[in-house]
Amino acid sequence: MSESASASEARVSKNFLEEIIEKDLADGRHQSILTRFPPEPNGYLHIGHAKSITVNFCLAQKYGGKTNLRFDDTNPVTESVEYVESIKRDVRWLGFEWAEELYASNYFEQLFEFAIKLIRDGLAFVDDSTAEEIAAQKGSLTQPGTHSPYRDRTPEENEDLFRRMRAGEFPDGACTLRAKIDMASPNMHMRDPVLYRIKHAHHHRTGDAWCIYPTYDFAHGQSDAIENITHSICTLEFVQHRPLYEWLIEKLGIYPSRQYEFARLNMTYTIMSKRKLMQLVNEGHVAGWDDPRMPTISGLRRRGYTPAAIREFCARIGVAKRDNLIDVSLLEFCTREDLNKSGLRRMVVFDPVKLVITNWPEGKTEMLESENNPEDPEGGSREVPFSGTLWIERDDFMVDAPRKYFRLSPGKSVRLKSAFIITGEDYDADENGRITEIRCTYHPDSRSGSDTSGIKAKGTLHWVSAEHAVPVEIRNYDRLFREENLAEAEGDFLDHVNPDSLITIPQALAEPGLLDDLDAGNPARPHFQFMRKGYYYEDDDSTPERPVFNQTVGLRDTWAKVSKKKK
Numbered sequence: 304m305s306e307s308a309s310a311s312e313a314r315v316s317k318n319f320l321e322e323i324i325e326k327d328l329a330d331g332r333h334q335s336i337l338t339r340f341p342p343e344p345n346g347y348l349h350i351g352h353a354k355s356i357t358v359n360f361c362l363a364q365k366y367g368g369k370t371n372l373r374f375d376d377t378n379p380v381t382e383s384v385e386y387v388e389s390i391k392r393d394v395r396w397l398g399f400e401w402a403e404e405l406y407a408s409n410y411f412e413q414l415f416e417f418a419i420k421l422i423r424d425g426l427a428f429v430d431d432s433t434a435e436e437i438a439a440q441k442g443s444l445t446q447p448g449t450h451s452p453y454r455d456r457t458p459e460e461n462e463d464l465f466r467r468m469r470a471g472e473f474p475d476g477a478c479t480l481r482a483k484i485d486m487a488s489p490n491m492h493m494r495d496p497v498l499y500r501i502k503h504a505h506h507h508r509t510g511d512a513w514c515i516y517p518t519y520d521f522a523h524g525q526s527d528a529i530e531n532i533t534h535s536i537c538t539l540e541f542v543q544h545r546p547l548y549e550w551l552i553e554k555l556g557i558y559p560s561r562q563y564e565f566a567r568l569n570m571t572y573t574i575m576s577k578r579k580l581m582q583l584v585n586e587g588h589v590a591g592w593d594d595p596r597m598p599t600i601s602g603l604r605r606r607g608y609t610p611a612a613i614r615e616f617c618a619r620i621g622v623a624k625r626d627n628l629i630d631v632s633l634l635e636f637c638t639r640e641d642l643n644k645s646g647l648r649r650m651v652v653f654d655p656v657k658l659v660i661t662n663w664p665e666g667k668t669e670m671l672e673s674e675n676n677p678e679d680p681e682g683g684s685r686e687v688p689f690s691g692t693l694w695i696e697r698d699d700f701m702v703d704a705p706r707k708y709f710r711l712s713p714g715k716s717v718r719l720k721s722a723f724i725i726t727g728e729d730y731d732a733d734e735n736g737r738i739t740e741i742r743c744t745y746h747p748d749s750r751s752g753s754d755t756s757g758i759k760a761k762g763t764l765h766w767v768s769a770e771h772a773v774p775v776e777i778r779n780y781d782r783l784f785r786e787e788n789l790a791e792a793e794g795d796f797l798d799h800v801n802p803d804s805l806i807t808i809p810q811a812l813a814e815p816g817l818l819d820d821l822d823a824g825n826p827a828r829p830h831f832q833f834m835r836k837g838y839y840y841e842d843d844d845s846t847p848e849r850p851v852f853n854q855t856v857g858l859r860d861t862w863a864k865v866s867k868k869k870k
Contacts, residue, residue, distance in 0.1 A: 318621060318622035318623075319565075319622065319624060320358070320362060320534070320536065320563060320565065320622055321362065321365070323534070323563060324336055324362060324366055324534060325366075327533070327534075328366065333533045335366075335367060335368050335369075335533075336362070336363060336366050336367075336368035336533045336534055337363070337368055337369055337370070337371065337402075337530070337531060337532050337533050337534075338359040338360075338362055338363045338368065338369075338370045338371075338532065338533070338534055338535075338536060339359065339370060339371040339372070339373050339527065339530065339532050339535070340355060340356050340359045340360070340370060340371075340372055340373070340394070340401070341373045341374070341375050341523065341526070342374065342375065342390050343374070343375040343376070343377075343378070343381075343382065343519075344374050344375075344376055344382045344383065344384075344386035344387045344390060344507075345378065345381040345382050345383075345386060345577065346386060346577040346580065346581055346592075347386065347389050347390075347393075347580075347592040347593070347599045347600070347601055348389070348390055348393045348394075348599065348600045348601075349575060349577075349580065349597075349598045349599045349600065350568060350570065350573070350575075350598045350599075350600070350603065350613070350634070351567055351568040351569075351570075351575045351598075352393075352600070353393075353397060353568075353600055353613050353617060354567075354568040354617045354620070355536075355538065355567075356394055356397055356399060357397070357613075357614055357617040357618070358536060358565065358617070358622060359536055360399040361618075362534070362536070368533075369401075369402035370399070370401055370402060371401055371402055371403045371404075371405055371530055371532070372390075372391070372394060372401035372403070372404050372405070373405040373406065373407065373526060373530070374387060374390070374405070374406045374407065374408075375407050375519065375522065375523065375526075376406050376407055376408050376506070376507065376508060377407050377408070377516045377517050377518070377519065377522045378502070378516065379502060379504040379505060379506040379507065379516065380502060380504050382506075382507055383507055384507050387507070389592075389601060391404075392601075393600040393601065393604075396600070396604060396610055397600070397610050397613065397614065398610045398611075398614065403530075405526075405530065406508060407517070407522045407523075407526050408506065408508045408509050410522070410525070410526055410529055411509065411512075411513055411517075413525075413529060414517050414521065414522060414525055414526075415469065415515075417521075417525055417555050417557075418465065418480060418498060418499060418517075418521070419462060419465070420555060421482065421498075421554065421555070422458055422461045422462045422465060422480075423458050423462065424458075424554065425458055425483065426482060426483050426484075426554055427461065427480055427481065427482050427483060427498060428451075428453060428454055428455075428456050428461045428480070428481060428483055429453065429456065429460075429461045429464040429465055429468070429478050429479070429480055429481075430451050430453045430454070430478060430479050430480070430481045430495075431453055431477070431478045432451050432452075432453065432479075433476065434476065436451075437451070437479070437481075437497070440486070440494075440495075441486075441491060441494050442486070442494065444489075444491070447486060447487035448486035448487065448494045448495070449486060450486055450495075451481070451495065454483060454495070461480075464478065465480055465499075468480070468499070468501060468514075468515050469513070469514070469515050471503070471514045473501055474501070474503070475501050475502060475503055476500075476501065477501060478501070479497045479498075479499060479500050479501075480497070480498045480499035480500075480515075481495045481496065481497050481498060482495055482496050482498055482547075482550075482551075483495060484496070484547075484550065490543055490546055490547075491543070492520070492543050492544055492546065492547050493546055493547060493550070496518070496520055496547060497518055498517060498518055498520070498521040499515050499516065499517055499518070499521065500515070500516060500518065501514060501515055502514065502515070502516050520544055520547050520548070520551075521551065523535075523548070524547075524548040524549075524551050524552055524560065524562070525551065525552075525555070525557065527558075527560035527562075528552055528555075528557040528558040528559070528560050529557070529558070531558050531560070532560045533560070533561075534561065534563060535548075535560050535561060535562040535563070536562075536563050536564075536565065537562055537563070537564050537565075538564060538565060538566070538567035539564045539565065539566055539567060539624075539625075539626060540567065541562065541564055542564050544562075545562045545564070548562050549561075549562075564624075565622045565623065565624065566622075566623040566624060566625055566626045566627065567626060568620070568629060569626060569627065569628050569629065569790070570598070570628070570629050570630075570631050570634070571628060571629070571630050571631045571632075571787045571788065572631050572782040572783070572784050572785075572786070572787060572789075573598050573631060573783075573784070573789070574598070574783075574784070574789060574796060575598065579796055580592075580597065580598075580599065582797075583597070586797075588797065588800055589783070593605045593843075595607075595778070595780055595842075595853050596780055596783040596804050596805065597783070600613075605840075605842065605843055605853065606780065606840065606853050606854075606855055607642075607830055607838065607839065607840025607853055607854075607855030608634075608638050608855060609638065609641050609642065609645075609830070611641050612634070612637045612638040612640070612641040612642070613634070613637075615637045615640075615641065616633060616634045616637040616638075619633060619637065620633070628788060631782075635856045638838070638855060638856050639838065639856050639858070639859075642830050642832065642838045642855065642856070643678055643832070644676075644678050644679065645676070645679070645830055646676065646829075646830045646831055646832035646838050647675050647676060647682075647820060647829050647830070647831050647832070648673070648674065648675060648676055648677070648831075648832050648834055649813065649814060649816070649817050649820070649831050649832070649833055649834070650687070650720065650765040650766060650767055650813070650814045650833070650834050651765075651767070651775065651777070651811050651812065651813040651814070651817070651833040651834075651836065651839075651852075652694045652695060652696055652765070652766070652767050652772075652811060652812045652813075653696065653777060653808050653811045653836065654696055654697040654698065654808075655694035655695070655696070655697070655767075655772075655811075655812050656694070656695060656696070656697045656700065656738055656739070656740070656741060657692065657693075657694065657739070657740045657741065657769065658692070658693040658694065658695045658725075658740075658741045658742075658743060658766070659691065659692050659740060659741070659742050659743070660691045660692070660693070660725065660743055660744065660745045661728065661742050661743070661744055662744045662745060663690070663691030663745060664691070665691065667690065667691065668688050668689065668690045668768070668770065668771075669688075669689045669690075670686040670687070670688055670689070671686065671687050671688075671689050671721050671722055671750075671751070672684050672685070672686055672687075672721070672752075673685055673686075673687050673720070673721035674721075676832075685816050686816070687721065687768075687814050687816065688768045688770070688771040688814075688815065689722050689768055690768045690769065690770050690771070692768070692769040692770065693719070693766045693767065693768055693769055694766065694767045694768075694769055694772055694812050695711070695741075695764055695765075695766050696764070696765070696835075697738065698710075699711055699717075699764050700712065700727070700730070700738060700741050702730065702738075709761040709762035710762045710764060711725070711727045711741070711743070711762070711764065712727050713727045713728060713729060713730070714726070714727060715727055716746075716758055716759075716760045717760050717761075717762040717763065717764050718749070718751070718760045718762070718763045718764070719763075719764055719765075719766050720751075720763055720764065720765050720766065720834060721751050722750070722751060722766070723745045723746060723747070723749045723750055723751070724745070724746045724749035724754070724756060724758050724760045725743040725744065725745045725746070726743055726744055726746070727741065727742075727743050728742045728743050728744060729742050730742065746758060765834040765835055767812050767813060767814050768814070771814070771815045772812040772813065772814070772815070773812070773813050773814075773815050773817065773818055773850075774810045774811070774812060774813075775810075775811050775812075775813045775817070775850045775851070775852060776807065776808065776809055776810070776811070776849060776850065776851040776852070777807070777808035777811045777839070777851075777852055777854070778805060778806075778807050778808075778842065778851065778852065778853050778854065779805070779806045779807075779808070779854045780804060780805055780806075780853070780854050781801055781803055781804045781805075781806070782801055782804060783800065783801055783804045784796070784799045784800060784801055785799050785800075785801045786799040813850075817831070817850070818847070818850060821841055821845070821847075821850065828840065828841050830855070831852070832858075833852075835858070836854075836857075836858070837854050837855070837856060837857040837858050838854070838855040838856050838857075838858075839852040839853060839854055839855060840852065840853050840855050841853075
């Protein structure tokens, strides 16, 4: 793990996985630990995977061990090199580096020989039953299963059939290899589970060399054992798989890897199902896997979330034994905290209205100095052009302002950020009452940093010089779903998609220096705080001719306030 990835993971109290590891090391069960992150390359990683990545890599790092990246590539129908490369990119972006890059397909021959051993030991058989027949044989939680009519085939017959399966003599679905365990087991996974199935499909690594593929349950534990994984850390949905994991290792007499389970990440207003995320992409509800509204790591990266913020989020939610629902606002809080320390302050006006300073010398432009980030002592400053005609936000002016309105109105004074105090005079409006121009005077002795005017202005406004403003596109994001707990929501999950999850401002106006901050050849793009607006990040669609910025998070959690009002 990189140095940057280790800062926030240290915690005073130990979680149950740390206690297990420390006991194993103290008892001499292991001299060092080896974990693994084993994604199936059938989609893009999401924030839930980020938690699993963080748990596995940080545990290994804390105890001087290593972590393998192993791709569970046992289903050629849904997997691709595109997903493999995206997963590697995401893991590295989060700040982690694996010891070895491995694939379940590396072990296909060895797994086949494991299956032959089970057959010869009378612990596996080839079953000609259909998928529907096998499901019926399984019984139910209250009724035991029934034996397959093919369960008593001899080891010799089973081995011959299994080798013929490998040779491609049978079509997809014609037969499977099943373990022979206990059809009356209270654990449904132990009722003669399928170990191999036929799939005549091209594999992204092995090509057409194989037409039979191991199931997850057969490949996973054996791959752990082949690699000598000491602690196989999974999420809670695999608890019921553990007895089969242990049964296979025991019957094969291989390295005794052990499986441990922790609570997966469930987050408010968020879908974590790869299948449903793929549906969002395929049906056009989002622009792709890296749409900034998606909970994918690539989507979070494109939106402007930082690896440090995601790691801090994972550290704060911790490792638990019970599933719970984490508020997405915690992730946003961690991001806000991180970006507050690093985001460059810039001024961008989203809904501009013209402000004319009537006593400003005609044709004069003055360069004013403004801090890049007041939270960063080494952040330096920049020069911003100031002239007699500016753009300010439309809602920063009100004709008949209430007493506690601390922005601009006729007769009221405000400070322009890093510039001067101004006092509102009058305005022009169109026939619909929409303000078209505001006029004011400035106080020359009120310049920021050397104010001797004695005028007290409670409000501070951001602004952009009209002569120097550059147009930029702004993309503001809201929750992709309107329902807090989608697992308990009625109807189809698509019924709860938020139609206002993306609001585009096609032509906001920015200070000219913003474009100087962008370097198309530098992948480490700067993060910005657009003053009084939020944190923003340059989008992949951005070009020098048409800069585009995504809202990462707002300056404060306005969503929580809105939600409380609704309740």
